[in-house]
Amino acid sequence: MKRLIWDAPARIFHWALAVSVAGAFLIGEFGSHDSPVFYVHIFCGLMALLLVAWRIVWALLGSRHSRFGALLFRPAETLEYFSAVFKGQGRYYAGHNPGGAIAILAMLALVLGTVFSGLMIGLVGEDPFAEIHEVLPKLLLLVVLVHIGGVLLASWMHKMNYTAAMFSGSKTAAETDAIRSSRPLAAIILILYLATGGYYLWSGLDTQKGQLNLAGTSLSIPLGESEAEAENETGSEHAEKEHSPKDRPVNTATAKKHHDDDDDDDDDD
Ligand code: HEM
Numbered sequence: 001m002k003r004l005i006w007d008a009p010a011r012i013f014h015w016a017l018a019v020s021v022a023g024a025f026l027i028g029e030f031g032s033h034d035s036p037v038f039y040v041h042i043f044c045g046l047m048a049l050l051l052v053a054w055r056i057v058w059a060l061l062g063s064r065h066s067r068f069g070a071l072l073f074r075p076a077e078t079l080e081y082f083s084a085v086f087k088g089q090g091r092y093y094a095g096h097n098p099g100g101a102i103a104i105l106a107m108l109a110l111v112l113g114t115v116f117s118g119l120m121i122g123l124v125g126e127d128p129f130a131e132i133h134e135v136l137p138k139l140l141l142l143v144v145l146v147h148i149g150g151v152l153l154a155s156w157m158h159k160m161n162y163t164a165a166m167f168s169g170s171k172t173a174a175e176t177d178a179i180r181s182s183r184p185l186a187a188i189i190l191i192l193y194l195a196t197g198g199y200y201l202w203s204g205l206d207t208q209k210g211q212l213n214l215a216g217t218s219l220s221i222p223l224g225e226s227e228a229e230a231e232n233e234t235g236s237e238h239a240e241k242e243h244s245p246k247d248r249p250v251n252t253a254t255a256k257k258h259h260d261d262d263d264d265d266d267d268d269d
Contacts, residue, residue: 002170003178005094007063008187013055014166016194020047021111021144025137039205042118042212042223043198049115050197052108054190062186063179065095071105073098085153092158094177100154103147110140122212122222 006014024044031037059068073081078098084090085099096104114136120129155162165171169182204213205223212221 003173004169004182005065005171005173006169007066007179008182008184009058009190010066011166011169012187012190013051017048017051020044036207039207043202045115045118046201047198048111052111063183070095071101073101090157094171094173099150103143103150106143110136110143114140119221
């Protein structure tokens, strides 16, 4: 019999995180780092950060399958689960299974590391954060693919649509595994938190100056090449040919260095 397993905040969190991570990844990989669209990459990354921050709180306050305890399994149980999976007989869990839990913890940690390294490129400079910000998203993609593969494998093993359950909240489960409420009030609070947080971050993104202003604080994080700088650079396109715009990292320190390089070129002329 189908019973309520995932509360509404867990479901909203899940699909919002999937969209923001996918958005940040796709723009980061395939978008031009010099175009205003790159600010959407930064925005998606910051939204993912807001989501993970909220998820940590929800792991303390949420219903039982959303709590930290639901993500922590003893090593012996994890090994037992994996050896059964290899025989196509992984035990059915109404909430997270031990394999899913490892992927989930890895994804949360990788999202945090990725966003942190991205912000540090702007704050401290490229070294070594640009390299970390290249590697972590690729690792995150790998874990996401493993996660989706695991969901499909479990769906096949237990003849149940796990993906649909992440929308509806309901899965086949014993009465003792069911949660009592989908926590609608917390879901409304989450939506308000995302809407106000998103509005605040979006209005703090200053594309003219290429920085994120955290209003109400004196903190302003340099992010990328500003529109003014980008316009200046289009005037010296001959020098640009040496640096593909896609390859050029976007932070003000780097942008300044390119200008200095350009000045040197001009001196040589
Ligand atoms: C960027 C893409 C994705 C990310 C970052 C992601 C991340 C996560 C996270 C963090 C959780 C834990 C949710 C919680 O406990 O609050 C989770 C669970 C889950 N995800 Fe995803 N996910 C992604 C894509 C998908 C897709 C495409 C599907 C469907 C094929 C999916 C299906 C599920 C399901 C069914 C669960 C519950 C797992 C379980 O039964 O233990 N996810 N995901």
